[in-house]
Amino acid sequence: MHPSRLADHYHNTLRDDIMYMTYNHEFQTRAPAREPNMKYDPEDPYSKHRRNIPRGGIQIGKTPSPQSTPDNVIRLEKIALHCMVKEATSNRSQLLGAIMAFRALSGETHQGGGNRHRNGIQIVKGRKTEGGWIRPGLPVGVTVEMTGDRMYEFLGSLVNFVLPRLREFNGIKMPFASRSQQTPSGVSGVVSFGLPPQAMALFPQIEVNVDSYPRMYGFHIHFITNAFGQDAQARARALLSGFQIPFARAS
Amino acid sequence: MLRRFTVAALLQNSRLQSRGCTYSTITHNLQTTESTGKKYLIQTAVLLNRSPVLTRSPTSFEAALYQYNSNIGRALFNPFPYDFYFNSGSLLKAQFNKEEKLREKLAFNWAKKTVSKRSTPPSSKTPKTTQYKPSLSPATTTSSDDDAQPMSRTTEADKINDVKSLNRQGHRNLYLLVKRGEGEWRLPGARGDLRDGELLHEAAKRELHAECGINMDAWVVGRHPIGVMDAPLPQELQSSQYGGAKIFFFKVHILAGQIDPTIANLKDFAWLTKEEIKKIVTLEYWNNIHNILSEY
Numbered sequence: 031m032h033p034s035r036l037a038d039h040y041h042n043t044l045r046d047d048i049m050y051m052t053y054n055h056e057f058q059t060r061a062p063a064r065e066p067n068m069k070y071d072p073e074d075p076y077s078k079h080r081r082n083i084p085r086g087g088i089q090i091g092k093t094p095s096p097q098s099t100p101d102n103v104i105r106l107e108k109i110a111l112h113c114m115v116k117e118a119t120s121n122r123s124q125l126l127g128a129i130m131a132f133r134a135l136s137g138e139t140h141q142g143g144g145n146r147h148r149n150g151i152q153i154v155k156g157r158k159t160e161g162g163w164i165r166p167g168l169p170v171g172v173t174v175e176m177t178g179d180r181m182y183e184f185l186g187s188l189v190n191f192v193l194p195r196l197r198e199f200n201g202i203k204m205p206f207a208s209r210s211q212q213t214p215s216g217v218s219g220v221v222s223f224g225l226p227p228q229a230m231a232l233f234p235q236i237e238v239n240v241d242s243y244p245r246m247y248g249f250h251i252h253f254i255t256n257a258f259g260q261d262a263q264a265r266a267r268a269l270l271s272g273f274q275i276p277f278a279r280a281s
Numbered sequence: 282m283l284r285r286f287t288v289a290a291l292l293q294n295s296r297l298q299s300r301g302c303t304y305s306t307i308t309h310n311l312q313t314t315e316s317t318g319k320k321y322l323i324q325t326a327v328l329l330n331r332s333p334v335l336t337r338s339p340t341s342f343e344a345a346l347y348q349y350n351s352n353i354g355r356a357l358f359n360p361f362p363y364d365f366y367f368n369s370g371s372l373l374k375a376q377f378n379k380e381e382k383l384r385e386k387l388a389f390n391w392a393k394k395t396v397s398k399r400s401t402p403p404s405s406k407t408p409k410t411t412q413y414k415p416s417l418s419p420a421t422t423t424s425s426d427d428d429a430q431p432m433s434r435t436t437e438a439d440k441i442n443d444v445k446s447l448n449r450q451g452h453r454n455l456y457l458l459v460k461r462g463e464g465e466w467r468l469p470g471a472r473g474d475l476r477d478g479e480l481l482h483e484a485a486k487r488e489l490h491a492e493c494g495i496n497m498d499a500w501v502v503g504r505h506p507i508g509v510m511d512a513p514l515p516q517e518l519q520s521s522q523y524g525g526a527k528i529f530f531f532k533v534h535i536l537a538g539q540i541d542p543t544i545a546n547l548k549d550f551a552w553l554t555k556e557e558i559k560k561i562v563t564l565e566y567w568n569n570i571h572n573i574l575s576e577y
Contacts (some may be wrong), residue, residue: 031351042577043332051503143354242366
């Protein structure tokens, strides 16, 4: 165990820069938001206990971003990896290779090292019946969440070993400039992208014994930040740029 | 520079850009304050920052804590999945077990130092025979890494305390201070007025290169100033309609290069940490700038 290089970089340099770059100056304190008109009358005994939402819908895409304060500066909370193994629909032992690969990539095990908050590798099960290939409760994917120093270690190995050696990778795809960002993903503060199976073999944790794994798996990486509201995803991209992750416009 | 390109691409059409433009425009329009009715001369100065290039060396307490946590993790780790990686009874598995024992020995070596001479550890009671002594296999330690020694964390500039060098204090944030003619130590910039239609951050970069030369790769952080200071008017504008001057500070990173010492009017310059700046600037100036300097 040693001091985390990227965590130090965030606290020494990146946090200040991101605060300056994402600062929105507000001249006055905000007026309180108008109470929305709800769809059903909460007093009416017929509709009292119904799920009541605003008349125009939840409008999550229009959530305003919180006021810029020093406590509110965007930071990376966790990195989540997710892999779906289609072959596991018929044979659940196919998941084992993906579980072991994620275990090597993340270093996470269930309550490993005495840390009771770490859940380790989670199995993803189907939620609903679709297309004849999935049904509720069918284990079909693998996921893991990393926080703290382990998260920064993974980020470091991704940026230094994997992304430079990927073929035809110019950067994480950004949405078109004209596309509206008032969407659930636009206000989420989460940046996601996928890696092909060839990328898994480039991680040093796996590269050292690639032959031990039955096959390589493509997977998604989700960078989860504490930002939410308008421009949250743009701010998350600015943060990740500071960790040397490239972004490119979708062509 | 990769970082500059990606940020530029990000900001090309985003609301962050338009917000920056609006802010600068509003600053121009607010030159006249309502209370005094006087105009203020707007100037830009630059906080030129060399970020840390080395991680901070852990203190003895931190090192002990990291070692302790590492050992706890080792003591409480979940069982290793032997069945996935090795066939039962294979030679590779036996070799792995021997190497793992060696790693444990290395990891918990600190505990053995506290053992008193009277209570001898059980391993010393085993008969000394010629046994196979495992060493960590080439896969785990690369010999090329052992041969290459890392550079010293203290450089020549540290030893002689060369304040003009950018290689000093690798683990700290360094800031540029300049001295003009008979003036005091100040941050560079704040020598002129904005040009017509020029944005604040553009003015900051232009003034920086005018004062310190073009032999450096400088990147302005965003379009927002990070601090403001009231300053006296320059001599030639004393009797004009301006009631005073306001200096807006911009954070700029130096990515490569060095100050050009041959520039006219530049008497002296120094790359200093926050505590060193406190010692050489005036108290009034320090009160204005100390909040924008980093302790790290």
